[in-house]
Amino acid sequence: MKRKLLIDKAGVPGIASYEVYRKEGGYRAVEKALKSMAPDDVVEEVKKSGLRGRGGAGFPTGMKWSFLAKPEGVPRYLLCNADESEPGTFKDRFLMEKIPHLLIEGMIVSSYALGANTSYIYIRGEYMWILHILEKAIAEAYQAGWLGKNILGTGYNLDLYVNPGAGAYICGEETALIESLEGKRGNPRIKPPFPAVKGLWGCPTVVNNVETIAAVVPIVNDGGEEYAKIGVGRSTGTKLISACGNINKPGVYEIELGISVDEFLYSDEYCGGIKNGKQLKACVPGGSSVPILPHFLVTRTAAGEERLMTYESLADGGFQTGSMLGSGGFIVYDEDQCIVRNTWNFTRFYHHESCGQCSPCREGTGWMEKVLHRLEYGHGKMEDIELLWDIQAKIEGNTICPLGDAAAWPVASALRHFREEFEWHVKEPAQAMQRNYGRVTEKVFEAANA
Amino acid sequence: MAKVTIDGHTVEVPDGTTILNAARLVGGETVPPAMCYYSSLKGSGGKCRTCLVEVSKGSEKDPRPMPKLVASCSTPVMDGMEVKNKTSPRVLDARKGVVEFLLINHPLDCPICDQAGECHLQDLAFEHGKSATRYEFKRREFEKIDIGPYIQLHMTRCILCYRCVYTADQLTNGRVHGVMKRGDAAEISTFIEKAIDNDFSGNVIDVCPVGALTDRTFRFKSRVWYTKPMDAHRDCDKCCGKAVLWMVGNEVYRVTARKDQFGEVKEFICNTCRFDKKEASDWTIEGPRMIDRHSVISANKYFEPEPEHTPLLNKA
Ligand SMILES: Cc1cc2nc3c(=O)[nH]c(=O)nc-3n(C[C@H](O)[C@H](O)[C@H](O)COP(=O)(O)O)c2cc1C
Ligand code: SF4
Ligand code: SF4
Ligand code: FES
Numbered sequence: 001m002k003r004k005l006l007i008d009k010a011g012v013p014g015i016a017s018y019e020v021y022r023k024e025g026g027y028r029a030v031e032k033a034l035k036s037m038a039p040d041d042v043v044e045e046v047k048k049s050g051l052r053g054r055g056g057a058g059f060p061t062g063m064k065w066s067f068l069a070k071p072e073g074v075p076r077y078l079l080c081n082a083d084e085s086e087p088g089t090f091k092d093r094f095l096m097e098k099i100p101h102l103l104i105e106g107m108i109v110s111s112y113a114l115g116a117n118t119s120y121i122y123i124r125g126e127y128m129w130i131l132h133i134l135e136k137a138i139a140e141a142y143q144a145g146w147l148g149k150n151i152l153g154t155g156y157n158l159d160l161y162v163n164p165g166a167g168a169y170i171c172g173e174e175t176a177l178i179e180s181l182e183g184k185r186g187n188p189r190i191k192p193p194f195p196a197v198k199g200l201w202g203c204p205t206v207v208n209n210v211e212t213i214a215a216v217v218p219i220v221n222d223g224g225e226e227y228a229k230i231g232v233g234r235s236t237g238t239k240l241i242s243a244c245g246n247i248n249k250p251g252v253y254e255i256e257l258g259i260s261v262d263e264f265l266y267s268d269e270y271c272g273g274i275k276n277g278k279q280l281k282a283c284v285p286g287g288s289s290v291p292i293l294p295h296f297l298v299t300r301t302a303a304g305e306e307r308l309m310t311y312e313s314l315a316d317g318g319f320q321t322g323s324m325l326g327s328g329g330f331i332v333y334d335e336d337q338c339i340v341r342n343t344w345n346f347t348r349f350y351h352h353e354s355c356g357q358c359s360p361c362r363e364g365t366g367w368m369e370k371v372l373h374r375l376e377y378g379h380g381k382m383e384d385i386e387l388l389w390d391i392q393a394k395i396e397g398n399t400i401c402p403l404g405d406a407a408a409w410p411v412a413s414a415l416r417h418f419r420e421e422f423e424w425h426v427k428e429p430a431q432a433m434q435r436n437y438g439r440v441t442e443k444v445f446e447a448a449n450a
Numbered sequence: 451m452a453k454v455t456i457d458g459h460t461v462e463v464p465d466g467t468t469i470l471n472a473a474r475l476v477g478g479e480t481v482p483p484a485m486c487y488y489s490s491l492k493g494s495g496g497k498c499r500t501c502l503v504e505v506s507k508g509s510e511k512d513p514r515p516m517p518k519l520v521a522s523c524s525t526p527v528m529d530g531m532e533v534k535n536k537t538s539p540r541v542l543d544a545r546k547g548v549v550e551f552l553l554i555n556h557p558l559d560c561p562i563c564d565q566a567g568e569c570h571l572q573d574l575a576f577e578h579g580k581s582a583t584r585y586e587f588k589r590r591e592f593e594k595i596d597i598g599p600y601i602q603l604h605m606t607r608c609i610l611c612y613r614c615v616y617t618a619d620q621l622t623n624g625r626v627h628g629v630m631k632r633g634d635a636a637e638i639s640t641f642i643e644k645a646i647d648n649d650f651s652g653n654v655i656d657v658c659p660v661g662a663l664t665d666r667t668f669r670f671k672s673r674v675w676y677t678k679p680m681d682a683h684r685d686c687d688k689c690c691g692k693a694v695l696w697m698v699g700n701e702v703y704r705v706t707a708r709k710d711q712f713g714e715v716k717e718f719i720c721n722t723c724r725f726d727k728k729e730a731s732d733w734t735i736e737g738p739r740m741i742d743r744h745s746v747i748s749a750n751k752y753f754e755p756e757p758e759h760t761p762l763l764n765k766a
Contacts, residue, residue, distance in 0.1 A: 190496035354633035394547030
């Protein structure tokens with residue numbers, strides 16, 4: 001039986017309440033850490049665990065924590081990134097909704113490890129009902145003495161707040177999150193300085209994803225080494241994957257890193273295969289920002305090896321033939337789906353969400369969206385394909401924050417792997433429209449581009 | 451101190467100096483264009499991406515090249531760093547891309563724009579752009595807004611460099627001017643088109659690299675290249691009183707602050723000097739002003755060789 005460390009108890013009735021959570025063994029990690037471990041011991045266990053950031057970039061969490069500057073007399077902050085807005089990603093939502101106390105327990109232990117006395121959970125504004133769930137859980141934790149002054153009589157103080165954003169994807173970028181939390185416009189900052197040196201209110205700050213922070217609880221409970229036993233190579237532990245698209249069983253799954261993509265996609269334990277007996281056409285394995293894979297590169301790498309659900313294996317082949325584990329938003333497309341339409345849809349998102357600070361992203365995302373729209377609605381030209389390639393190449397790597405790259409990669413990979421479909425949209429616009437939108441009359445066809 | 455080599459020229463600069471400022475010491479072609487950075491405005495820079503350069507050697511200690519192009523205005527030099535600006539095809543290509551991005555939503559209304567002739571976007575497009583556009587869609591449109599009696603905002607021309615925002619933030623008290631909305635829908639605005647009523651608000655006109663913020667008292671009076679710039683000063687109790695008068699005959703058409711060779715104002719002036727002192731007799735005129743930015747107002751001939759450049763400090 002595969003191990004689940006985070007959402008194993010998600011089905012226990014009443015687990016969202018403090019009493020049930022506690023009865024099921026909750027807050028043991030706080031007791032253990034605060035009573036028997038020094039803060040650095042906790043950091044050490046996290047290092048041993050090999051835990052990597054679950055927010056998308058996969059940066060080793062222990063290393064990130066050890067970079068935190070610790071000047072005398074300056075407060076430090078831990079911020080939990082619960083802005084989860086990447087299309088296809090809804091794992092943090094599941095965790096916070098079902099087991100809010102797991103996140104709070106993780107926040108306490110992690111704040112202790114970092115020496116933070118004030119911590120924030122920054123949650124996307126659209127998750128307002130989860131904000132209320134978290135607020136209730138935080139109140140319960142204060143009530144039971146897990147938060148506040150002199151926790152467990154150890155002298156350690158921690159205040160925890162939850163703060164909603166106002167609906168901007170960009171506020172998930174860590175420095176934009178900090179700006180937003182400070183009450184400013186959510187524009188990413190120019191780095192350096194990095195948050196580890198100058199973050200919230202100019203103080204050293206760590207920003208971690210919800211799932212990363214939750215994973216610290218089993219790491220403290222069972223030890224880093226135990227955690228590291230799960231997984232393959234540098235991909236250790238378990239990972240939440242939110243699966244969606246044309247599959248039989250969409251939902252949030254906790255997997256052991258290292259299971260094969262084939263098993264994840266086709267076994268009944270997880271996605272249960274493609275819906276309606278269709279064939280797989282493509283897969284975006286890690287949220288809308290990562291490169292799309294054509295069907296023949298989903299379960300196998302270009303070298304013919306079995307592709308695994310790990311950071312390394314999904315990235316095997318680089319951008320030519322690989323993708324990324326990203327945020328764990330696993331989107332599956334069957335043979336009826338249109339890659340041009342999908343690329344347009346993603347691009348529309350990035351255009352809408354660009355903060356507009358830097359020229360390549362502000363202007364380039366809108367331009368790509370318009371060109372893709374034209375292609376999708378049957379008014380494209382062959383030159384548009386080259387143009388798109390050129391625009392994405394001029395955005396990638398030239399922007400302040402990774403949103404620019406995130407907008408460029410889906411376009412680049414779609415053109416790389418599905419160029420013929422783009423060409424088909426130019427050559428046979430009526431056929432393409434017919435496939436995507438059913439029987440199209442001339443009037444609709446004209447109106448689509450009006 | 452750190453030794454840095456840019457396009458083959460080596461300079462020694464204090465630690466923490468940005469690549470752009472080091473390049474400005476070298477001068478000439480080595481200086482990357484900067485549309486958003488402004489020395490005297492804290493926090494400015496990093497946005498327009500025209501100043502991207504290639505770092506081919508990180509430092510003496512860690513000689514690895516930086517994988518991405520970096521914004522020279524916000525990247526500090528390291529000892530032993532080697533930078534390529536004009537000598538990097540990658541940089542020139544990326545810069546061409548940035549210029550194209552800056553222009554796709556620009557109205558290209560230079561013939562009726564007061565900034566023409568002293569517009570940094572015009573210069574940049576001339577040097578790095580293409581003569582034709584690949585953009586075939588509707589451009590962004592905005593209504594013109596009068597922010598008070600002196601300043602007009604033409605949002606269509608704005609490149610969102612944020613300079614005016616920092617100016618309003620840092621020079622004037624009470625923040626009334628900022629960026630609203632997001633992405634390419636973002637706009638510079640005062641909240642609900644409120645007038646900027648402040649002794650130093652006129653400086654937003656000078657910091658604006660394009661014709662998005664223009665002087666209403668000068669609007670359509672003349673093309674800048676028909677006016678003669680004269681250094682002048684007066685006793686002012688609000689500011690330094692050092693300005694440039696843009697004259698036709700004996701008439702003062704416009705008053706601005708003095709800009710250096712990189713187009714930056716070092717000493718800002720107050721609105722009284724700028725908007726109310728429009729008589730030659732209000733001023734002590736020092737003499738004609740040298741404009742050493744290579745734009746039409748100074749030369750009206752783009753194809754002459756670069757004028758001899760005056761370095762800010764002695765070269766190391
Ligand atoms: C545009 C953009 C949006 C992001 N959104 C999120 C998000 O919603 N949640 C998240 O955890 N990380 C997000 N990130 C990544 C964060 O910047 C940051 O790397 C992450 O929170 C670090 O946490 P981790 O090390 O635990 O993964 C985003 C990054 C970018 C560039
Ligand atoms: S890349 Fe896009 S989202 Fe990021 S800072 Fe630049 S404009 Fe804003
Ligand atoms: S109005 Fe001018 S100064 Fe202000 S952001 Fe736009 S271009 Fe920059
Ligand atoms: S001047 Fe450096 S990014 Fe604008």
